[in-house]
Amino acid sequence: MKVTFLGTGTSQGIPIIGSTHPVCLSTNPKDKRLRVSVLIEWNNYAYVIDCGPDFRQQMLRAKCSKIDGIVFTHEHADHTAGLDDIRPFFFRQGDFPIYAHKRVLRALAKRFDYIFTNEPKYPGVPNIVENEIENKPFTLGNLSIIPIDGLHHKLQVFGFRFGDFAYLTDMKTVPDKEIKKLKGVKVLVVNALRETPHLSHFNLDEAIDFINKVKPEKTYLTHISHMLGFHDEVQQKLPENVFLAYDNLQITL
Numbered sequence: 177m178k179v180t181f182l183g184t185g186t187s188q189g190i191p192i193i194g195s196t197h198p199v200c201l202s203t204n205p206k207d208k209r210l211r212v213s214v215l216i217e218w219n220n221y222a223y224v225i226d227c228g229p230d231f232r233q234q235m236l237r238a239k240c241s242k243i244d245g246i247v248f249t250h251e252h253a254d255h256t257a258g259l260d261d262i263r264p265f266f267f268r269q270g271d272f273p274i275y276a277h278k279r280v281l282r283a284l285a286k287r288f289d290y291i292f293t294n295e296p297k298y299p300g301v302p303n304i305v306e307n308e309i310e311n312k313p314f315t316l317g318n319l320s321i322i323p324i325d326g327l328h329h330k331l332q333v334f335g336f337r338f339g340d341f342a343y344l345t346d347m348k349t350v351p352d353k354e355i356k357k358l359k360g361v362k363v364l365v366v367n368a369l370r371e372t373p374h375l376s377h378f379n380l381d382e383a384i385d386f387i388n389k390v391k392p393e394k395t396y397l398t399h400i401s402h403m404l405g406f407h408d409e410v411q412q413k414l415p416e417n418v419f420l421a422y423d424n425l426q427i428t429l
């Protein structure tokens with residue numbers, strides 16, 4: 177399995193438009209973060225988790241010409257706003273599968289009403305195939321995917337376990353029974369926004385507490401704010417086998 181970090185930044189991305197914060201002005205490519213998303217490839221399958229406003233740029237940057245579907249964690253715009261840009265995949269591949277909680281499918285249908293309409297569509301509008309995710313395993317390609325149910329402040333959010341790999345973002349609360357589903361995972365990705373506490377995201381300490389409960393071999397932190405600091409400085413302070421993810425990072429399992 178190959179995982180490509182398409183984006184590792186929080187909702188505004190880094191740099192933030194107009195910001196003069198030193199991290200936003202950094203020239204280190206590892207400090208430039210598009211909105212969070214990952215591409216997961218195994219055998220001949222390729223799935224993307226979330227498609228935020230940077231989706232088009234991310235697909236071009238990763239030279240991705242075929243994906244089998246998009247899986248959504250939740251409906252916030254930094255995770256969904258790029259849905260219209262599935263059009264090239266739809267034109268080449270046909271009706272395009274998406275996977276999401278029923279509530280998220282409803283939210284997408286409101287925002288992208290012209291895609292989800294039952295009326296005749298404007299030419300060029302993509303067709304999607306809606307697949308509802310409940311908190312039970314579902315199949316992508318030849319793999320059984322295990323949803324991990326958590327809370328983003330009060331909003332339900334899904335993380336996902338793909339075999340030995342798990343991806344959780346925008347988590348603030350994860351019940352113990354859900355953490356049990358992550359037992360034995362080799363590579364964990366989890367959100368760590370910044371050092372100071374936040375209403376709806378793990379800060380760095382909360383992410384490290386969570387990692388200590390899951391005990392994966394390796395962890396990569398994502399959904400990072402400029403307030404966390406420079407990549408190279410933060411990385412030096414992290415525990416062993418915990419790494420800051422950065423855009424374009426690829427890992428193989």
Ligand SMILES: [Zn+2]
Nearest residue numbers: 187252254346
């Ligand atoms: Zn987010």
